[in-house]
Amino acid sequence: MKLSMVIPTYNERDNIPKLIQKIQEEFKENKIDGEIIMVDDNSPDGTGKILEDLKKKYKNLKVIHRTGKLGLSSAVLDGWKIANGEVLGVMDADLSHPPEKIKELFWEIEKGEADFTIGSRYVKGGEIKGWTLKRKLMSKTATLLARIYTKVKDPMTGFFMIKKEVIRDAELNPKGFKILLEVIIKGRYQTIKEIPITFINRVEGKSKAGTKEILYYLRNLAGYLSYKKKVIKEFFKFAIVGGIGTLVNVVILYLLTEKAGIYYIISAIFSFVIAMTSNFILNKIWTFEESIKSETAKKYLQFGLVSTTALLINLIFLYLFTEIFGVYYIISQILAIGMALIINFLGNKIWIFNK
Ligand code: GDD
Ligand code: MN
Numbered sequence: 001m002k003l004s005m006v007i008p009t010y011n012e013r014d015n016i017p018k019l020i021q022k023i024q025e026e027f028k029e030n031k032i033d034g035e036i037i038m039v040d041d042n043s044p045d046g047t048g049k050i051l052e053d054l055k056k057k058y059k060n061l062k063v064i065h066r067t068g069k070l071g072l073s074s075a076v077l078d079g080w081k082i083a084n085g086e087v088l089g090v091m092d093a094d095l096s097h098p099p100e101k102i103k104e105l106f107w108e109i110e111k112g113e114a115d116f117t118i119g120s121r122y123v124k125g126g127e128i129k130g131w132t133l134k135r136k137l138m139s140k141t142a143t144l145l146a147r148i149y150t151k152v153k154d155p156m157t158g159f160f161m162i163k164k165e166v167i168r169d170a171e172l173n174p175k176g177f178k179i180l181l182e183v184i185i186k187g188r189y190q191t192i193k194e195i196p197i198t199f200i201n202r203v204e205g206k207s208k209a210g211t212k213e214i215l216y217y218l219r220n221l222a223g224y225l226s227y228k229k230k231v232i233k234e235f236f237k238f239a240i241v242g243g244i245g246t247l248v249n250v251v252i253l254y255l256l257t258e259k260a261g262i263y264y265i266i267s268a269i270f271s272f273v274i275a276m277t278s279n280f281i282l283n284k285i286w287t288f289e290e291s292i293k294s295e296t297a298k299k300y301l302q303f304g305l306v307s308t309t310a311l312l313i314n315l316i317f318l319y320l321f322t323e324i325f326g327v328y329y330i331i332s333q334i335l336a337i338g339m340a341l342i343i344n345f346l347g348n349k350i351w352i353f354n355k
Contacts, residue, residue, distance in 0.1 A: 001110050003034040003161070005089040005102070006079030008072050011045040012093040014204035020054055020061065022099040027060075030103045035060040037083060038093075039075040042068050072158075072208070073182065074174035080167075089161040090179065091119075094202035097159040104195050105161045113193065115166055118152060118180070119159030120194035126154070130201030138214075145221055146181055147350045149228050153194055155181045162187065173223075176216035177209060185224050231349070237287040238345045241279050249275035276307055288353035302352045310344035 005023065009016060020036060027034040036058070040048045042065065051063045064078055080088050087109050091097040097119060105117040120126050122143065128136065139156060146155040160180050170186040172179070184192075225232060249271045256267035280303045284290050314336045321332035 001033070001087055001106075002085040003032055003087045003089060003102075003106050004037055004080070004083035004085030005034060005091060006037045006039060006076050006083065007091055007093050008075035008079070009038055009040045009043060009047050009051075009093045010069055010208055011043045011047060011205055013043070013045045013047050013050055015094050015202070016047060016050060017054065019093060019095055019099070020058065023102065024058060024060075026099050026102050032103065032106060034102075034106075035062060035084060037062045037064065037079040039064045039066065039079045041066045041070055041075065071175060072177045072213075073172075073179040076179045077172060077174050083164075086164050087161055088164055088167075091159045094205060096199050096202055098197055098200075101159075101195060101197050105159075108193050108195070109161060109163060114191040115163040116183075116187070116189045116192040117161045118154060118192065118194045119157055119197040120152075120154035121157060121197060121199045122153040123194045123196050125196030126194075127196075127198045128201075129198060142214075142217060144350055147354055148221075148231055148346065149224055150181075150184050151354060152184055152192060155184055157197075157199075159197060162189070173220060176220055177213040178217055178220065181220070181224075185227050234287055234349065235345055238283060238348065239341060241282045241287055242341060242344075244282065245275045245279040248278050276304060279303075279307070283348065284353070288348070290353060299352050303348070306344060306347040306352065309347065310340045313343055314340035 007019070016038070020038075023034075023036055026032070038051050038061070040051055040063065042048060048063070048065050051061075055061050055063055062082060064082065066075070066078065076090050079090075087106060089102070089105065091099075091102075101119055105119060108114045108117045121128050128139075131139070143154065143156050146152075149155075156178060157180060160183075162183060166187040166189045167183060169188065170183070172182045172186060252271035252274050253264070253267050256262045256270055257264045260267075262270075277300075280300055281292065283303070284296075284299065285292055317336035317339050318329070318332050321327040321335055322329045327335070
């Protein structure tokens with residue numbers, strides 16, 4: 001199989017000669033039939049000129065020059081358009097992604113073990129070096145949000161490979177930074193394999209991820225709901241289970257207090273636990289369609305934790321709306337239940353029922 005690696009550049013003058021040389025060595029040592037497609041957005045630092053010079057040296061190097069900074073995702077898509085390989089790859093130009101891992105990502109596809117491979121920082125053995133705490137937190141948050149849609153541990157990485165067929169019928173959005181997530185959501189594939197990598201923060205040049213990229217990301221994320229209708233279905237089922245739980249709670253409270261003669265505060269504790277347990281079982285087998293046996297004890301504890309947190313959030317919003325914004329307390333409670341429901345659902349979807 002032939003491999004086409006696309007590498008978008010914007011002001012990467014000091015990184016590309018070394019990167020391209022390393023990739024060429026990797027191709028040669030591992031007998032990979034590969035080409036490199038650089039997509040430069042008219043970098044003011046003269047990256048384009050350096051690429052033209054390098055093109056004379058390497059005959060498997062293609063260069064696309066675009067008119068201006070048109071964005072990372074669209075650069076990748078433009079590169080793939082002229083690719084000859086059956087396998088399409090992407091990596092960053094700033095030496096953050098280890099070229100030594102190209103072979104592993106490629107071989108898994110070549111051997112037929114996967115049709116989609118990801119250089120992952122968030123699987124065992126993967127790592128990030130040199131990021132500030134702020135950048136790490138932002139990456140983690142973005143990653144967690146993406147887990148609403150995918151089990152992939154690192155759907156935000158910029159280093160991955162696919163078989164060409166994966167995106168044959170997909171309409172990929174060229175706006176933004178997160179082309180991998182686009183492919184995960186819209187592509188057609190059987191097996192994804194994540195391979196651990198160490199991401200090393202760039203030494204030369206500056207990161208181009210900014211506020212605009214974050215806003216694009218959030219907008220794209222909302223748009224993915226229409227591709228993943230399953231999430232909407234799960235949300236409604238989850239809400240219904242919540243309703244059933246409330247009913248169970250009240251009925252048991254009544255029965256224990258009136259028929260069994262138990263003090264109502266004690267009954268309330270029992271009825272809460274029973275309702276939570278029935279909610280757990282219903283969500284596990286009906287909402288999220290898991291077998292009842294898989295990791296039941298662990299998930300039950302997690303479920304208890306998320307439920308309690310949701311209750312706390314409910315109370316906090318109830319208080320805020322009523323006391324700070326002067327909303328009538330019944331209306332506050334309706335709003336607060338809505339907020340708590342969404343957070344409760346996300347907690348369940350992202351943390352508990354996402355294996
Ligand atoms: N052609 C082109 N046009 N290239 C671009 C543009 C653009 O508008 N913006 C960025 N690039 C290139 C950079 O030159 C670099 O090679 C690569 O895209 C990644 O950009 P960086 O600026 O280095 O991004 P980062 O290090 O902050 O983010 C990386 O890590 C993230 C993981 O958290 C990227 O790999 C992201 O895709 C990834 O999500
Ligand atoms: Mn970078």
